Amino acid sequence: MLAVFLMRLIFMGMTRQSPHLYFVIGLIFSVGAASALAEGGPTTTAQAVAPKNTAAVQLDRLFAQLAQSRTPEDAQVVEGLIWNVWNRSGSISVDLLMDRGLEALAEGNYETALTFLDEVVDLAPGYSEGWNKRATIFFLQDDYASALNDLEATLALEPRHFGAIGGLALVLEDLGDKEGALEAYRRVLAVYPYLEGAGEAESRLTVEIEGRGI
Numbered sequence: 378m379l380a381v382f383l384m385r386l387i388f389m390g391m392t393r394q395s396p397h398l399y400f401v402i403g404l405i406f407s408v409g410a411a412s413a414l415a416e417g418g419p420t421t422t423a424q425a426v427a428p429k430n431t432a433a434v435q436l437d438r439l440f441a442q443l444a445q446s447r448t449p450e451d452a453q454v455v456e457g458l459i460w461n462v463w464n465r466s467g468s469i470s471v472d473l474l475m476d477r478g479l480e481a482l483a484e485g486n487y488e489t490a491l492t493f494l495d496e497v498v499d500l501a502p503g504y505s506e507g508w509n510k511r512a513t514i515f516f517l518q519d520d521y522a523s524a525l526n527d528l529e530a531t532l533a534l535e536p537r538h539f540g541a542i543g544g545l546a547l548v549l550e551d552l553g554d555k556e557g558a559l560e561a562y563r564r565v566l567a568v569y570p571y572l573e574g575a576g577e578a579e580s581r582l583t584v585e586i587e588g589r590g591i
Contacts, residue, residue, distance in 0.1 A: 432462050439538055454517055456539075459544055463535070466504045471497055475507065482514060490514050498527075505534035509541055537560035539569040546578065 439459050446452035466472050478493030491514050497507035512527035530539050546561035562579040565572055 418555075432465070432467075436537075438464055440546055440568065444567070446571060448572070449571040452569065456569070463506050466501050466507070468496075468501060471501045471504065471507070475510065476502070478510065482510070485512055487518055491518075494549060503534065505531050505538065508534065509538065537568050539565050540573055542568065546575070550578075550582070555586055558582060559586055 423435035436459065439462070442457065443452055443455045464472075464475075466475065474493045475499045475503060478490045478497065481487075481490035481493060486537045489544070491511065492513060494507060494511040497504065497512055499555055501507055508527045508530040514533060515521070517525060517570035528541060531538055535541075542561055542565040546558045546565060549555075549561055559579065559582040562575055563581065564574050566579060569575070
């Protein structure tokens with residue numbers, strides 16, 4: 378089941394034309410990432426009083442639907458709609474750079490992909506998927522320090538990012554931090570109750586850490 382969950386997270390929308398195969402993975406747990414995970418990311422006074430844009434309102438509605446989905450199939454439909462919103466940067470040039478970066482990533486050309494994603498982040502620092510995709514590349518290159526920085530940025534911009542939170546759980550467990558992994562699994566299930574493999578992993582770690590109960 379862990380392998381299934383890993384593949385589910387890694388391949389969720391490699392392109393905008395295929396929203397259910399997108400390359401996402403959360404990376405390494407740290408104080409900064411833990412804070413974003415537990416507290417829902419930093420909120421400045423400006424953010425608190427600024428009116429929400431259309432995408433933010435749409436995401437709020439979709440995440441409410443995702444949490445209340447009655448079947449895995451219903452949840453996957455909502456998931457696809459969320460990816461559709463996340464994939465839109467609001468800039469044609471940024472979208473083009475992202476597409477080219479993802480094409481290079483799909484071909485295993487990490488250096489070329491990183492070049493494109495560096496431009497995405499520079500041009501659109503408020504675009505969470507730019508940080509998330511670049512974090513993925515850093516992770517695949519075993520550059521955990523850089524990956525961690527981008528993961529923190531992703532979660533600060535979008536604390537409900539189920540791909541990043543779920544990937545974070547996988548990495549924590551792989552690093553031997555089962556308590557941290559369990560916390561992350563529970564967090565991702567609160568956002569996306571039907572995320573494939575997450576429920577099984579949460580149950581397994583609960584037994585390992587907390588026992589089977591009476």
